[in-house]
Amino acid sequence: MKLFLKGTRCHxxxxxxxxxxxxxxxxxxxxxxxxxxxxxxxxxxxxxxxxGVLEKQFKLYFDKAQRLKGVTGEKLLELLExxxxxxxxxxGFASARQQARQLIRHGHILVNKKRIxxxxxxxxxxxxxxxxDSEKTKKRIQENMAASASRExxxxxxxxxxxxxxxxxSIPKREDIKIPINEQLVIELYSKV
Numbered sequence: 001m002k003l004f005l006k007g008t009r010c011h012x013x014x015x016x017x018x019x020x021x022x023x024x025x026x027x028x029x030x031x032x033x034x035x036x037x038x039x040x041x042x043x044x045x046x047x048x049x050x051x052g053v054l055e056k057q058f059k060l061y062f063d064k065a066q067r068l069k070g071v072t073g074e075k076l077l078e079l080l081e082x083x084x085x086x087x088x089x090x091x092g093f094a095s096a097r098q099q100a101r102q103l104i105r106h107g108h109i110l111v112n113k114k115r116i117x118x119x120x121x122x123x124x125x126x127x128x129x130x131x132x133d134s135e136k137t138k139k140r141i142q143e144n145m146a147a148s149a150s151r152e153x154x155x156x157x158x159x160x161x162x163x164x165x166x167x168x169x170s171i172p173k174r175e176d177i178k179i180p181i182n183e184q185l186v187i188e189l190y191s192k193v
Contacts, residue, residue, distance in 0.1 A: 011150060040189035047181050051080045052097050057120070062190055073183030074174045081172045084111065085119035087129060091159050091166040092148035093141050108137045123168050130165035138164055152178075 022028045034042065048058050065075035080086065085100040088109055094100035101119040103109055109116065110130050111123065123129070131141055145161055153159060154176050159166040 037189075037192075040185045043182055043185040044189055047080070047183070047186060050097075050179060050181075051083070051086060052101065053080070053120075059190075062186075073187050076186070077174060077177050077179075077181070077183055078171055079122070081177055082123050082168075083119065084109070084116060084121040084123055084129075087123050087157070087166075087168065090154055091129065091157055092145045092151065092153070093129075093131065093164075093166075095144045095147055099144070103137075103141075108132050108134065125168055125170055127168050128165060129167070130163070154178075 023031070044058075048055070053061070061079050062072075062076055065072050065079055068075045081090075084104055085097050088094055088100035088103060089097045093109075094103055104119045105117055107115050107117055108131060110132055111121070111127055113128075113130075115132070131138060141164060154172060156168065156170045156172045156176055157166055158169055
């Protein structure tokens with residue numbers, strides 16, 4: 001199953017999942033059937049790895065999503081998708097979420113004209129995200145934007161490629177989040193605990 005962790009490589013024929021869709025090693029092709037708990041755990045791990053969060057942080061997001069009004073699974077995905085690193089990745093400024101995280105940590109991203117170096121910062125509607133004025137950084141981000149041109153820009157974001165900036169127009173809905181996840185299985189897993 002694709003997690004899209006390798007940036008643009010996951011969108012080409014060289015993707016490891018496309019080449020070999022089984023576990024590595026001598027016994028990789030001898031998979032046994034997973035239990036219902038195993039399926040739920042795999043969905044949770046898949047979601048954690050896609051967004052690059054650790055277990056404790058993921059549990060905090062789940063607890064926050066439970067307290068919000070609405071469907072818990074959709075709220076969880078909204079919280080993960082509105083993290084600064086996910087927004088920078090979705091805008092096409094980075095080829096992977098890890099690269100977006102590094103850009104933020106190194107101070108290359110400004111939110112509302114202020115430098116924020118915390119990748120897990122939650123972005124609100126109306127926030128303007130832009131790239132700091134640096135020729136080296138802008139050249140790299142221009143390459144990333146050209147490579148991510150094949151990816152579709154989410155409707156809840158607006159990007160000005162010439163000015164290296166973007167704006168959050170609305171909170172993403174479930175149909176706007178195009179990741180292959182069954183969030184209901186994650187909710188069922190945490191409801192057992």
